[in-house]
Amino acid sequence: MAGCASATPLTSTGPTLESSGYSGPPVTIQYWNGFTGGDGPAMRQLVEDFNASQDLIDVRMNVVQWAQYYQRVIAAVHAGQGPDVGAMHVEQLATQAARRTITPIDDVVTELGLSGGDYPEDVWNAGMYQEQRYGIPLDMHSLAMYGNRSVLEQAGITTPAATGAEFEEQMSALVGAGVSSPLWMPNRWPAHLIFLSLLWQFGGEPYAEDGTAATFGSDAGVDALQWMVDHIEQGYSPANVAIDSQYTAFKNGEGAYTWDGIWQANDLTTTAPDLSWTMTPLPTVGTEPAVWANSHQLVLFRSRRPDDNRLLASKQFLQYLVENSASWADAGMIPALTSARETEEFRATPQAALTEAIPSMRFLPPVAAVGEVQVQTLETAIADTILGRADARSALEGAASRATAMMQNNLRKFERGQA
Amino acid sequence: MSDVAINPPAAGVATGASASRTSAVRTSARAAATRSRDNRDGWLFMAPYLVVFTAFVILPTIIGVWISLHDYDYTLAEKPFIGLDNYTGLIDGSSPFAGAFWQGMQGTAIFTVATVPLLLVLPLVVALAMNIKFRGRNFFRAMYFAPYVLGVAVVAVLWRYLLDTNIGLVNHYLGVIGLNDAIPWLTQLPWAWISLIGVTVWWTLGFNTVIYLAALQDISPELYEAAKMDGAGPWQRFRHITIPGLRPVLLFITSVTIIASVNMFGQSYLMTQGGPGQETRTAIYQIAETGLTSFNSGLASAMSMIFSVFLAIISMAVFFLFRERPDRPRKDAR
Numbered sequence: 001m002a003g004c005a006s007a008t009p010l011t012s013t014g015p016t017l018e019s020s021g022y023s024g025p026p027v028t029i030q031y032w033n034g035f036t037g038g039d040g041p042a043m044r045q046l047v048e049d050f051n052a053s054q055d056l057i058d059v060r061m062n063v064v065q066w067a068q069y070y071q072r073v074i075a076a077v078h079a080g081q082g083p084d085v086g087a088m089h090v091e092q093l094a095t096q097a098a099r100r101t102i103t104p105i106d107d108v109v110t111e112l113g114l115s116g117g118d119y120p121e122d123v124w125n126a127g128m129y130q131e132q133r134y135g136i137p138l139d140m141h142s143l144a145m146y147g148n149r150s151v152l153e154q155a156g157i158t159t160p161a162a163t164g165a166e167f168e169e170q171m172s173a174l175v176g177a178g179v180s181s182p183l184w185m186p187n188r189w190p191a192h193l194i195f196l197s198l199l200w201q202f203g204g205e206p207y208a209e210d211g212t213a214a215t216f217g218s219d220a221g222v223d224a225l226q227w228m229v230d231h232i233e234q235g236y237s238p239a240n241v242a243i244d245s246q247y248t249a250f251k252n253g254e255g256a257y258t259w260d261g262i263w264q265a266n267d268l269t270t271t272a273p274d275l276s277w278t279m280t281p282l283p284t285v286g287t288e289p290a291v292w293a294n295s296h297q298l299v300l301f302r303s304r305r306p307d308d309n310r311l312l313a314s315k316q317f318l319q320y321l322v323e324n325s326a327s328w329a330d331a332g333m334i335p336a337l338t339s340a341r342e343t344e345e346f347r348a349t350p351q352a353a354l355t356e357a358i359p360s361m362r363f364l365p366p367v368a369a370v371g372e373v374q375v376q377t378l379e380t381a382i383a384d385t386i387l388g389r390a391d392a393r394s395a396l397e398g399a400a401s402r403a404t405a406m407m408q409n410n411l412r413k414f415e416r417g418q419a
Numbered sequence: 420m421s422d423v424a425i426n427p428p429a430a431g432v433a434t435g436a437s438a439s440r441t442s443a444v445r446t447s448a449r450a451a452a453t454r455s456r457d458n459r460d461g462w463l464f465m466a467p468y469l470v471v472f473t474a475f476v477i478l479p480t481i482i483g484v485w486i487s488l489h490d491y492d493y494t495l496a497e498k499p500f501i502g503l504d505n506y507t508g509l510i511d512g513s514s515p516f517a518g519a520f521w522q523g524m525q526g527t528a529i530f531t532v533a534t535v536p537l538l539l540v541l542p543l544v545v546a547l548a549m550n551i552k553f554r555g556r557n558f559f560r561a562m563y564f565a566p567y568v569l570g571v572a573v574v575a576v577l578w579r580y581l582l583d584t585n586i587g588l589v590n591h592y593l594g595v596i597g598l599n600d601a602i603p604w605l606t607q608l609p610w611a612w613i614s615l616i617g618v619t620v621w622w623t624l625g626f627n628t629v630i631y632l633a634a635l636q637d638i639s640p641e642l643y644e645a646a647k648m649d650g651a652g653p654w655q656r657f658r659h660i661t662i663p664g665l666r667p668v669l670l671f672i673t674s675v676t677i678i679a680s681v682n683m684f685g686q687s688y689l690m691t692q693g694g695p696g697q698e699t700r701t702a703i704y705q706i707a708e709t710g711l712t713s714f715n716s717g718l719a720s721a722m723s724m725i726f727s728v729f730l731a732i733i734s735m736a737v738f739f740l741f742r743e744r745p746d747r748p749r750k751d752a753r
Contacts, residue, residue, distance in 0.1 A: 242583050376713075402518075
């Protein structure tokens with residue numbers, strides 16, 4: 001009946017770190033993250049460099065695939081076996097804070113001398129939940145538009161589209177030049193990220209900031225989804241694009257454009273070395289530039305047995321990761337720290353092409369458990385519409401009302417949980 | 420099989436009874452002692468199983484029922500008792516998870532009804548063929564069993580690429596021979612079900628085949644010879660010798676195949692992600708998502724309990740179907 005014993009992890013971030021660094025007894029801290037892909041080697045290097053930089057702290061890194069990471073870390077913390085430091089997606093911060101897995105770190109941020117001025121405003125603010133800070137931004141990663149140079153050249157295109165009108169012109173030019181499917185519109189991942197980007201571009205919001213309702217069924221949402229479907233109906237995209245096909249097709253040299261995460265750049269370089277591609281921000285299809293983005297944020301986990309030495313060591317490790325975040329660009333990410341983006345190291349990366357899009361990067365609002373709701377509602381509505389099984393408005397409105405019911409349940413649950 | 424289970428206690432009672440009849444006073448005490456010693460041996464042999472059974476079946480079931488009566492999220496301090504609300508919400512449809520749950524139950528039913536007959540009949544056909552002596556028989560036996568050794572992830576990734584509508588090999592070759600080359604194998608109905616069922620049959624057929632094959636080799640050849648001499652044709656021999664000979668094995672294969680089918684999760688999770696929409700989600704898929712991803716353990720437990728009731732009904736039906744019918748003549752054939 002271990003499940004009955006409620007975990008009551010304590011909130012504490014320990015004493016202040018001295019400017020000379022950690023000086024206590026040798027200590028080992030656990031660092032968990034989900035960097036299993038092209039970003040894995042870059043993080044391993046950072047940890048190795050940190051361990052080599054001093055004698056007293058030994059950081060042990062445990063990498064768990066993101067798909068299992070959140071369940072595992074919650075279970076570990078609530079069983080009293082949690083790690084000290086971690087990285088997680090910004091959209092998870094609210095959920096993990098509400099589930100009391102991570103600890104507020106306002107004072108840590110002050111101690112480390114970090115402030116909003118060091119970061120783009122949106123990504124800095126995204127680390128907050130209920131007026132407390134839970135995450136230090138490590139990076140930003142968004143959708144981008146990948147273009148296949150040789151296919152684009154078939155229609156004489158040298159500059160990737162920057163607006164919706166240009167995009168449509170290029171689509172019809174490409175089809176006219178004999179490119180049968182210039183765009184592959186996915187029905188699953190990353191379909192909902194394309195949808196969210198367009199929804200924001202058309203001036204909509206997916207969820208009420210206070211977590212009371214899902215608002216993606218608005219006119220802006222319908223416009224966004226209709227835009228996606230139109231490309232299939234106009235014959236620019238094949239129908240029934242299954243999971244991962246749109247990306248595989250692009251890698252195989254089919255299709256002129258694909259909209260996918262910037263982190264795919266590493267994979268393209270290694271697995272499709274002969275492909276000549278461009279990476280540019282998404283075109284502005286709606287009324288304002290906007291693009292879905294996410295951010296890896298550094299967090300401190302709650303512990304039932306807080307230990308001042310481990311906390312001090314954790315702070316020093318956090319400081320190191322922030323100060324050296326320029327080399328995190330090797331992972332295919334955009335370092336969140338503004339000064340890290342001004343280095344030569346970052347400017348040499350493909351994702352540096354997205355620097356101008358940073359002010360238009362949008363994050364999901366800090367609503368606890370909104371990601372779980374989205375999987376079961378919005379993502380299915382998009383799939384149904386893209387596959388031609390439902391029309392955009394009825395699919396989105398149905399999913400939004402179900403999402404609202406689930407969010408209301410969650411609100412009641414988490415409010416009670418805080419008591 | 421049930422003969423074996425019934426005989427020993429019956430024999431024990433019989434000896435006890437006859438012993439007390441011969442010399443009532445002296446032996447009754449000894450007989451009682453013998454019986455209790457027998458029981459102790461029995462308990463001793465059962466003990467490891469009982470410990471495991473209690474720890475991993477009985478206790479979790481009790482805790483599961485208890486959790487299903489609460490609004491239970493183990494990460495939150497308060498887990499209020501809500502009585503049967505989780506159940507009523509699912510049954511009357513007022514819970515936002517109700518639609519998805521019943522859709523999952525429907526998905527499980529579709530998959531089970533479609534796969535079980537195929538997985539009972541096709542492996543039998545294959546086993547009968549593999550039981551005939553011909554050159555290269557062992558090669559074919561290995562070929563049919565080979566897919567079974569693959570993990571579900573390998574099978575799913577492999578077929579996802581083969582069945583892809585736009586870049587898959589299956590559609591490509593359909594096009595080469597002049598057929599429709601745009602079949603949406605994984606993204607539209609009924610194709611998604613056809614793919615999941617087909618892949619599952621391809622994947623697990625070998626297991627049932629091996630069991631059938633072992634059972635076929637256990638049937639005495641003299642029976643076939645005797646039947647032949649009596650003028651029985653191939654179909655009569657199959658009906659009156661093969662099928663009765665396979666009966667105990669059939670019960671095993673039927674139960675195991677049904678259990679495997681109702682527990683289907685990996686194939687749809689990896690191949691269709693429950694799509695198109697949520698149509699190929701199974702009950703297990705929905706329970707896992709509700710309980711493990713959304714942490715609504717109370718609701719997920721209630722779903723599991725409802726699911727278990729359906730499973731119990733199906734299991735009873737299977738055992739009823741295969742119950743001993745001693746008045747049937749085919750028992751004598753053994």
